[in-house]
Amino acid sequence: MAAPKASLHLVAPIWKGGPRGIRGLSRTVAPEGNQRKGRTVLQFLADRFYDVQALREYLLRKQVSKVHQKNRSFTYVKEQYGPYIAAAYFVLKQGGAVKFQGQEWMRPNGRGRFSLEFFKFQAVPVEAVDASGCAINYQGLDNLLALKELQSLSLQRCPHVDDWCLSRLYQLAGSLQELSLAGCPQVSERGLACLHHLQNLRRLDISDLPAVSNPGLTQILVEEMLPNCNVLGADWAQGLKLGPEEQSQDTARSIPA
Amino acid sequence: MLRRALRLGLGRGLLGRGLGTWRGDSTLDWDGKVSDIKKKIQSVLPGGAWNPLYDTSHLPPEHSDVVIVGGGVLGLSVAYWLKRLEKRRGAIQVLVVERDYTYSQASTGLSVGGIRQQFSLPENIQLSLFSVDFLRNINEYLAVVDDPPLDLQFNPSGYLLLASEKGAAIMENNVKVQRQEGAKVCLMSPEQLRNKFPWINTEGVALASYGFISSSNRMETASGEEVTLKRIHEVHVKMDRSLEYQPVECAIVINAAGAWSGQIAELAGIGKGPPGTLQGTKLPVEPRKRYVYLWHCPQGPGLETPFVIDSSGAYFRREGLGNNYLGSCSPTEEEEPDPGNLEVDHGFFQDKVWPHLAQRVPAFETLKVRSAWAGYYDYNTFDQNGVVGPHPLVVNMYFATGFSGHGLQQAPAVGRAVAEMVLEGSFQTIDLNPFLFSRFYLGEKVQEHNII
Numbered sequence: 036m037a038a039p040k041a042s043l044h045l046v047a048p049i050w051k052g053g054p055r056g057i058r059g060l061s062r063t064v065a066p067e068g069n070q071r072k073g074r075t076v077l078q079f080l081a082d083r084f085y086d087v088q089a090l091r092e093y094l095l096r097k098q099v100s101k102v103h104q105k106n107r108s109f110t111y112v113k114e115q116y117g118p119y120i121a122a123a124y125f126v127l128k129q130g131g132a133v134k135f136q137g138q139e140w141m142r143p144n145g146r147g148r149f150s151l152e153f154f155k156f157q158a159v160p161v162e163a164v165d166a167s168g169c170a171i172n173y174q175g176l177d178n179l180l181a182l183k184e185l186q187s188l189s190l191q192r193c194p195h196v197d198d199w200c201l202s203r204l205y206q207l208a209g210s211l212q213e214l215s216l217a218g219c220p221q222v223s224e225r226g227l228a229c230l231h232h233l234q235n236l237r238r239l240d241i242s243d244l245p246a247v248s249n250p251g252l253t254q255i256l257v258e259e260m261l262p263n264c265n266v267l268g269a270d271w272a273q274g275l276k277l278g279p280e281e282q283s284q285d286t287a288r289s290i291p292a
Numbered sequence: 293m294l295r296r297a298l299r300l301g302l303g304r305g306l307l308g309r310g311l312g313t314w315r316g317d318s319t320l321d322w323d324g325k326v327s328d329i330k331k332k333i334q335s336v337l338p339g340g341a342w343n344p345l346y347d348t349s350h351l352p353p354e355h356s357d358v359v360i361v362g363g364g365v366l367g368l369s370v371a372y373w374l375k376r377l378e379k380r381r382g383a384i385q386v387l388v389v390e391r392d393y394t395y396s397q398a399s400t401g402l403s404v405g406g407i408r409q410q411f412s413l414p415e416n417i418q419l420s421l422f423s424v425d426f427l428r429n430i431n432e433y434l435a436v437v438d439d440p441p442l443d444l445q446f447n448p449s450g451y452l453l454l455a456s457e458k459g460a461a462i463m464e465n466n467v468k469v470q471r472q473e474g475a476k477v478c479l480m481s482p483e484q485l486r487n488k489f490p491w492i493n494t495e496g497v498a499l500a501s502y503g504f505i506s507s508s509n510r511m512e513t514a515s516g517e518e519v520t521l522k523r524i525h526e527v528h529v530k531m532d533r534s535l536e537y538q539p540v541e542c543a544i545v546i547n548a549a550g551a552w553s554g555q556i557a558e559l560a561g562i563g564k565g566p567p568g569t570l571q572g573t574k575l576p577v578e579p580r581k582r583y584v585y586l587w588h589c590p591q592g593p594g595l596e597t598p599f600v601i602d603s604s605g606a607y608f609r610r611e612g613l614g615n616n617y618l619g620s621c622s623p624t625e626e627e628e629p630d631p632g633n634l635e636v637d638h639g640f641f642q643d644k645v646w647p648h649l650a651q652r653v654p655a656f657e658t659l660k661v662r663s664a665w666a667g668y669y670d671y672n673t674f675d676q677n678g679v680v681g682p683h684p685l686v687v688n689m690y691f692a693t694g695f696s697g698h699g700l701q702q703a704p705a706v707g708r709a710v711a712e713m714v715l716e717g718s719f720q721t722i723d724l725n726p727f728l729f730s731r732f733y734l735g736e737k738v739q740e741h742n743i744i
Contacts, residue, residue: 091437095435201448202448202449224595224613225445225446226448227595228449228596229449231596246443256613259594260594260595
């Protein structure tokens with residue numbers, strides 16, 4: 036990428052994310068001031084009545100336990116059919132896609148159904164996992180970490196993948212070559228620091244991470260940390276804009292590629 | 293209501309006059325009056341503490357089941373677990389007393405903030421493991437509906453402990469114990485260390501460990517001498533900057549006062565007796581001052597830096613994205629600074645910390661100290677491990693203090709242990725019987741070797 040030879044003034048990026056509620060981790064909520072005024076009727080009632088508050092807490096706990104249930108470890112399947120089948124079953128159940136070595140991508144249909152024909156691939160290692168948008172969390176990663184020949188892992192837009200999950204990925208260091216974390220709302224630069232164990236990584240996608248405070252600087256530091264890896268993500272000049280005198284010069288002449 | 297609406301209507305009609313002037317005209321300040329009247333009514337109705345003579349709403353209540361002295365991380369952790377483990381909703385009333393609401397001298401806020409599992413005692417490892425679990429799932433424990441989720445800003449880079457030739461055998465032993473308890477630790481040789489972290493100078497390092505997170509209740513009164521058991525009936529809580537105090541009747545008092553736990557114990561009469569007896573055994577927790585320095589080093593170690601603890605006792609960790617580092621070194625017994633104030637000695641950095649840092653990480657030869665602060669360790673002079681559980685003679689005082697620099701790491705687990713002790717009478721999940729008070733009288737040291 037040809038950087039313009041100009042004096043670049045740093046423009047502070049405006050962080051548009053406000054405090055995010057537990058319900059909608061992938062959508063932004065208005066900042067504190069609006070929250071005070073625009074309180075819903077339900078919140079007002081919950082402040083007044085113990086019953087409503089208990090009901091809301093119960094619903095919240097149910098939501099959390101649903102995620103836990105989705106991330107239980109399939110020890111029976113693992114014992115009977117091996118780690119590859121267990122991992123594939125786990126990913127397909129969550130709604131992701133899995134690719135065995137030498138086979139095509141397998142994914143569930145629109146209604147979440149998938150065929151169980153992959154149960155015959157007990158000795159075939161899993162090569163790639165696409166868990167985009169799945170509710171996978173720290174416990175659920177247990178099922179994936181047994182895949183010693185996994186080459187590509189995509190965790191795009193997973194709402195429950197956070198820094199702790201990244202600190203577990205060192206177990207895949209032997210084979211993992213491609214990792215994508217684009218759009219994960221809970222991953223910050225502290226989690227990215229744990230990726231230095233993945234020395235075989237060749238392609239890392241860290242674009243659009245709202246919890247990273249300084250995307251350009253983080254990208255530079257991650258590139259320094261993983262010298263053999265191609266890091267895709269924020270354009271390092273995204274927070275910078277051209278100075279006024281250079282801007283007019285730029286439009287006048289073309290920059291040689 | 294009507295008056296306000298009328299005011300608004302008239303205000304808009306007249307041009308050039310803001311609402312402010314209209315409101316300033318009225319002599320009745322409705323909003324303030326209404327809240328005053330509401331408070332008065334609430335205090336009269338049953339359930340409120342009503343004192344007809346004067347307003348006591350700013351004082352703590354007159355009765356409380358448990359009073360926790362000290363509002364730092366340990367005190368609040370005990371309070372949280374007491375309410376969480378109670379059998380019925382609202383069964384226990386807990387009062388937390390903290391003398392400084394700004395927490396300016398509290399060890400909680402001033403700590404370097406590391407949590408590790410590389411200890412030599414199995415109990416300490418268990419405590420750390422549960423605390424890491426707690427922090428990882430903190431949104432499930434502490435979540436409130438409609439509030440944003442908590443962001444701990446936790447850096448899961450792990451700890452790196454370096455050992456010289458002398459310490460190598462101890463470190464191997466410790467790693468074995470840690471692995472047995474379930475901690476994820478690995479041992480590295482100097483070459484592996486150099487490969488992983490090229491900025492370390494491995495001269496003098498023999499081994500490195502990289503980790504990614506009430507005994508005897510019997511009191512022998514052998515010669516049948518009389519033992520007087522005491523109870524604390526009231527705690528006098530003195531208000532800030534005034535002479536008034538509120539006597540709070542309580543059933544249980546928990547001493548979580550950190551560096552000042554020794555003074556609180558003396559107030560309860562612990563240690564007043566002939567030396568060598570149980571009555572005369574004091575709580576051996578005293579404040580010790582420790583410095584922390586923040587420096588900037590442009591060529592320093594990169595983003596993957598773990599919390600490094602050198603064999604000489606110096607330690608550092610990375611902070612943020614801007615090549616800033618936090619670190620220090622514990623002074624030896626002879627050089628202990630005076631704990632009377634929290635002034636920082638910059639000469640200590642120059643003489644004692646920087647040489648070790650520069651020797652271990654050559655990039656640190658050029659650095660610039662940005663700021664420094666000092667905080668207290670609640671140092672247990674007996675064996676540098678925490679004191680947990682009841683006092684044998686003062687039957688309703690429980691301790692949760694004396695962790696000598698590890699209070700923050702072990703707070704959630706210790707809070708749960710003390711809450712279990714109070715509610716059930718014994719430790720249910722992690723057995724902390726070796727940490728009871730009676731070991732000071734019996735002379736049984738539970739020494740922790742990996743203290744920094």
